[in-house]
Amino acid sequence: MPENCIYIARSSAIAARALAGEMMVMNSADSTFFTLNEVATAIFQAADGHTPLREIVRDKICEQFDVDPERAQADAEQFVAELSSHGILLVSNQPLAAEAP
């Protein structure tokens, strides 16, 4: 398995809504609430459990937002760690099955 291969999936405990260009995400278990910026929204929407984070950053972030790949990867990992700590994203070094809603 390649080093740094991270897979991410959206937790079934969350509700998300796009409103006026902003993505709002709430963990319905504890009502924690986040507003995602454009880059974070792209990562969140691509979190299907089987696309590696590095591939998401390459295809969805670097291509669309014209950012340095290493910087984008570091920012993405920080974002993933934060949402994971709030139970919004699931993280694994193996592909994840999507949680049933």
Add this chain to the structure above:
Amino acid sequence: MVAARKVACVEIGGIPIALSTSDERFLDLLRQRYAGFLSSSRPEFELEFDLTTTGPVSDEDVRVGREGQAWVLERGDFQARWEPRTGRGSVRQNANPYSLDSVLRILHSLILAERGGFLLHAASAIGDGQAYLFSGVSGAGKTTMTRLAPPNITLLTDEISYLRPSAGGYSAFGTPFAGELARSGENCSAPVAALFFLEKGAENRIEELSSGEAVRRLMRNILFFAEDKRLVEQLFATACDFVARVPIRRLTFYPDARVWDLVRKFDRNFQRVLQHA
């Protein structure tokens, strides 16, 4: 021998609920407390009250959870059980009106959540046929705004606003749930013109809020007690819908009557902008 039960039908937010008791004095208390909200409509729901010697009104957290199909509502001063499928429930409490208010508020919050509405920690009032909402933490100025209202403004509540979806937006209804003002709201409704989150300051001004900030503040001030993932997600969807349909602003105000000029002017200006757009 079982004492005959007598019924008062109390209609808040257009939802008639029959409250029954075999205690004449408690029935009188019900009728006095909800005098402006008594109704002859056919009740949609029914609550049977049995008076007990439970504890005094409690500051402890209320617990609202499911037991099978039923909702169970508990606090030190009441225990209630309500079955949404049949629309019937029972309450054991002492004759304290504050316990009664709490049970009704929780019941309405559950009913509203299913219907795309909610109770909001906010004062509300009608002017020129439009409802204005003023929300914020305790001390932010909800009761102050209602005290400063001109005479031609109709008070809906100084504490708990009642909101339901209606054609093109949301409507606010009067409630008997009073705050510091200790005065029941009027039993009427109007389409919501705007929701203001209050802050006291040296001058009056209205500022935009991002959608994210508006949803965050709205969710923080919605009264909801049940630990239920599905309903919490429903409320989140409702809050997002409300933010999409109703102008939401931050209102910094100096507590004198001029703030109401600003509030009513905001609505007129907003309508002009919409027409122009």
